[in-house]
Amino acid sequence: MLKRSIQIFIKRKSRFFTYIIATVSLLFAIFFAVSSGSAELSYLNIATILIDKWLPFEADIDGTYTHIIHEIRLPRIFLAMFVGASLALAGAAFQGLLKNPLADPYTLGVSSGSALGAVLVIYFGFSLPFLGSLTLPFVAIIGGFLSLIFVISFAKMVQRQLTIETMILTGIVFSSFLGSLLSLFIALSGDELRQIIHWLLGSVAMRGWEHVFLLIPFFIIGYVILQTNARELNAFAFGEGTAHDLGINVEKRRILILFAASLMTGAAVSVSGTIGFVGLVVPHFVRLLIGADHKHLLPISAIVGGTFLILADLFARTIIAPTGLPLGVVTALVGAPAFGVILLRRKMS
Amino acid sequence: MLKVERLTGGYEKDPVVDRIQFHVNTGEVFGILGPNGSGKTTLLNLLTGRLPKQDGEITLNGQSIAMFSRKQLAQKIAVVHQQPETSFSFTVEQVVRMGRYPHEHGIFGTDLKKGEQIVQWAMEVTQVRGFRNQFMHQLSGGEKQRVFLARALAQEPQLLVFDEPTNHLDIGYQVHFLNEMRRIANEQQVATLTVLHDLNMASLFCDRVMLLNEGKVSAVGNPFDVLKQGSLNDVYKTTFERKEHPRVAKPLITFTPNQNEEVEASLRFVDYKHQQQSTVLSSKSHMKTLNLALEGDAFSWYNDWKVSYVKNDRDVNSEGDQGELVLLVNGERTSYIFQTLANDTVCLYAEKRMLQNETSYIFFIFIHQDMSETALLRIYFDILESVKRMIKKEGHSLKESPKLTMASAQKSGRLWHGDHEKLVFEVENALYTGWREVKCEGDVHEHLHT
Numbered sequence: 001m002l003k004r005s006i007q008i009f010i011k012r013k014s015r016f017f018t019y020i021i022a023t024v025s026l027l028f029a030i031f032f033a034v035s036s037g038s039a040e041l042s043y044l045n046i047a048t049i050l051i052d053k054w055l056p057f058e059a060d061i062d063g064t065y066t067h068i069i070h071e072i073r074l075p076r077i078f079l080a081m082f083v084g085a086s087l088a089l090a091g092a093a094f095q096g097l098l099k100n101p102l103a104d105p106y107t108l109g110v111s112s113g114s115a116l117g118a119v120l121v122i123y124f125g126f127s128l129p130f131l132g133s134l135t136l137p138f139v140a141i142i143g144g145f146l147s148l149i150f151v152i153s154f155a156k157m158v159q160r161q162l163t164i165e166t167m168i169l170t171g172i173v174f175s176s177f178l179g180s181l182l183s184l185f186i187a188l189s190g191d192e193l194r195q196i197i198h199w200l201l202g203s204v205a206m207r208g209w210e211h212v213f214l215l216i217p218f219f220i221i222g223y224v225i226l227q228t229n230a231r232e233l234n235a236f237a238f239g240e241g242t243a244h245d246l247g248i249n250v251e252k253r254r255i256l257i258l259f260a261a262s263l264m265t266g267a268a269v270s271v272s273g274t275i276g277f278v279g280l281v282v283p284h285f286v287r288l289l290i291g292a293d294h295k296h297l298l299p300i301s302a303i304v305g306g307t308f309l310i311l312a313d314l315f316a317r318t319i320i321a322p323t324g325l326p327l328g329v330v331t332a333l334v335g336a337p338a339f340g341v342i343l344l345r346r347k348m349s
Numbered sequence: 350m351l352k353v354e355r356l357t358g359g360y361e362k363d364p365v366v367d368r369i370q371f372h373v374n375t376g377e378v379f380g381i382l383g384p385n386g387s388g389k390t391t392l393l394n395l396l397t398g399r400l401p402k403q404d405g406e407i408t409l410n411g412q413s414i415a416m417f418s419r420k421q422l423a424q425k426i427a428v429v430h431q432q433p434e435t436s437f438s439f440t441v442e443q444v445v446r447m448g449r450y451p452h453e454h455g456i457f458g459t460d461l462k463k464g465e466q467i468v469q470w471a472m473e474v475t476q477v478r479g480f481r482n483q484f485m486h487q488l489s490g491g492e493k494q495r496v497f498l499a500r501a502l503a504q505e506p507q508l509l510v511f512d513e514p515t516n517h518l519d520i521g522y523q524v525h526f527l528n529e530m531r532r533i534a535n536e537q538q539v540a541t542l543t544v545l546h547d548l549n550m551a552s553l554f555c556d557r558v559m560l561l562n563e564g565k566v567s568a569v570g571n572p573f574d575v576l577k578q579g580s581l582n583d584v585y586k587t588t589f590e591r592k593e594h595p596r597v598a599k600p601l602i603t604f605t606p607n608q609n610e611e612v613e614a615s616l617r618f619v620d621y622k623h624q625q626q627s628t629v630l631s632s633k634s635h636m637k638t639l640n641l642a643l644e645g646d647a648f649s650w651y652n653d654w655k656v657s658y659v660k661n662d663r664d665v666n667s668e669g670d671q672g673e674l675v676l677l678v679n680g681e682r683t684s685y686i687f688q689t690l691a692n693d694t695v696c697l698y699a700e701k702r703m704l705q706n707e708t709s710y711i712f713f714i715f716i717h718q719d720m721s722e723t724a725l726l727r728i729y730f731d732i733l734e735s736v737k738r739m740i741k742k743e744g745h746s747l748k749e750s751p752k753l754t755m756a757s758a759q760k761s762g763r764l765w766h767g768d769h770e771k772l773v774f775e776v777e778n779a780l781y782t783g784w785r786e787v788k789c790e791g792d793v794h795e796h797l798h799t
Contacts, residue, residue, distance in 0.1 A: 101437070238433045248450065
């Protein structure tokens with residue numbers, strides 16, 4: 001009862017504060033992550049460096065620190081933030097659209113497609129002209145899209161009126177098919193094995209600003225599409241029949257939402273590998289705080305997802321430094337028990 | 350308001366609904382009935398544009414709905430489904446606000462009308478405003494359904510469509526919800542169309558109903574004309590019985606379940622318990638009793654009867670579910686038992702009780718279960734005549750008309766099959782013999798006299 005009233009209080013009276021709290025936590029996470037690592041930096045140092053870089057003031061600072069912050073930590077943190085935000089948004093959208101709280105960005109097989117694309121690049125070690133080190137994310141995004149197109153057209157072939165059930169089934173079957181292809185490449189690989197495995201486990205380490213800039217346009221396009229479809233997502237949460245009868249162009253909206261969510265998933269997977277549980281757990285957690293209205297669920301999920309992945313990455317790189325843990329392992333280690341707790345609480349209330 | 354003409358449509362090649370024709374007026378509740386697979390759902394899908402029609406015309410106020418866009422149609426037709434479940438926690442107000450979707454425009458969803466007011470009004474009308482900040486999963490089934498009704502009203506529709514709206518509700522919520530539906534249709538002057546499974550709900554809550562059978566209209570009109578035993582039997586392939594509602598001019602539809610055990614109805618199963626002011630009779634099986642008390646139905650089922658020795662039937666106060674059997678005639682207090690008439694086919698128990706110059710008679714007649722209530726009433730009046738004749742013959746004066754209460758066990762078994770003249774004759778006979786037999790000795794008689 002108390003919990004309910006707190007929930008209603010947060011939801012009604014101070015949704016504004018939820019945004020504030022979420023944003024402040026994100027900023028703190030960024031700051032905290034920038035300052036921690038093998039080279040300890042004081043908050044004052046960081047502040048000076050950032051001021052020096054972004055504001056028109058001159059400061060007396062050590063060049064190594066500037067390099068560490070600008071070229072190593074910041075891109076890594078921003079990459080983690082955008083990947084986390086993308087996955088959380090895609091998860092929220094898939095869950096709403098598929099009316100299924102267990103859906104995640106990987107349900108429809110987009111990630112397997114991306115992963116297969118990436119593994120192909122690593123396995124054959126090729127690079128496309130003009131793309132250089134971005135060959136892998138590029139091919140991965142293409143792979144994700146091809147698999148989405150395949151899943152949708154196959155589901156349409158099975159049933160002309162595209163239904164959620166057929167789509168989920170097709171997605172699952174296709175995912176496991178691609179998964180077996182992945183396993184095949186792993187089995188065939190020699191020297192690349194470690195690299196492939198490491199990539200599959202998910203990581204934001206050893207990336208640069210170019211990866212961040214690659215992800216940002218996909219994130220923005222995806223987010224804008226999803227946010228403008230927030231009301232439609234609300235209706236989809238009550239089933240496609242309800243959505244239709246409320247005047248929603250179900251076919252068009254569904255494709256649009258699928259497109260946006262898959263775009264973000266594919267882009268995220270292409271730069272960071274498959275990082276699980278963010279897309280599943282974060283929207284659930286946010287719903288507990290502010291309810292299911294997608295108008296607020298989407299932005300808050302994005303912020304919380306970003307924060308979560310920054311902290312998870314911080315944990316991954318500092319806990320057994322100098323060796324880093326794979327990020328996907330950390331999110332799964334934290335995410336799975338968290339999801340269990342959420343399930344238990346739902347059952348109890 | 351809504352006019353459907355020669356509507357044909359369905360999935361792929363073979364149409365599920367075939368040349369359907371009906372109309373719904375403003376403020377009217379129109380019910381659609383039919384067995385599974387008769388095309389009810391397909392019809393709704395055609396109305397809401399979820400399925401394309403193959404032929405015919407659907408018009409709202411003279412405009413064909415094919416002319417409208419998705420959103421325009423949702424401004425005119427709103428649907429309340431059988432409880433759509435969602436695993437996500439929305440508040441009542443959020444759900445109702447979704448109903449404004451067809452009136453919102455642009456990517457920011459600007460409501461051109463005073464949407465907020467309409468949302469509040471819709472919650473007011475359906476009486477869900479009190480819990481507008483609660484989550485849907487905290488509500489009861491009936492409350493949830495009222496929220497979905499509020500959402501439909503927020504669409505400001507001209508036609509409200511209900512798809513088996515009471516499917517998951519218990520009977521109390523069903524009645525409450527359907528009353529609500531009628532009230533809103535009436536107050537807001539919205540044409541209302543509802544698919545219902547329950548024939549009686551349709552009969553009681555719809556102004557007009559349509560009975561669908563294999564995609565065709567079997568009958569359409571007033572429930573009284575549509576819910577006919579014969580056509581219902583044909584459509585549902587079940588044997589129904591039609592009765593009248595005790596208060597309103599609506600038919601009630603019921604049926605007889607298969608009976609496994611054959612109950613032998615006879616007086617051997619009737620127990621007697623004598624008290625000072627009354628005799629209580631009870632039997633293992635219920636018997637349909639003609640009840641002449643001022644309260645309750647004329648015919649109802651009882652398995653115990655109380656014979657009170659009172660001056661007149663105003664003093665008889667019925668307690669519990671005991672049927673009151675009182676017959677007041679002048680005379681002495683006497684009891685009669687008649688049994689085993691005409692090789693056990695008719696059993697009759699008549700009791701004559703006297704108290705303060707008043708006599709009561711109770712009769713049990715065991716008859717075949719197919720006998721109608723009307724036939725039973727005719728027997729009753731004939732027996733009444735016989736009793737009067739006998740009383741006169743015995744030289745008593747008849748101050749007031751004797752009242753008889755009759756119980757008939759309508760169960761299969763060794764029961765009477767003959768025509769009713771024969772029965773009356775035998776009853777008369779029995780009365781005579783019985784009357785004589787009073788002075789004779791018999792085990793039951795003795796027991797009764799003590």
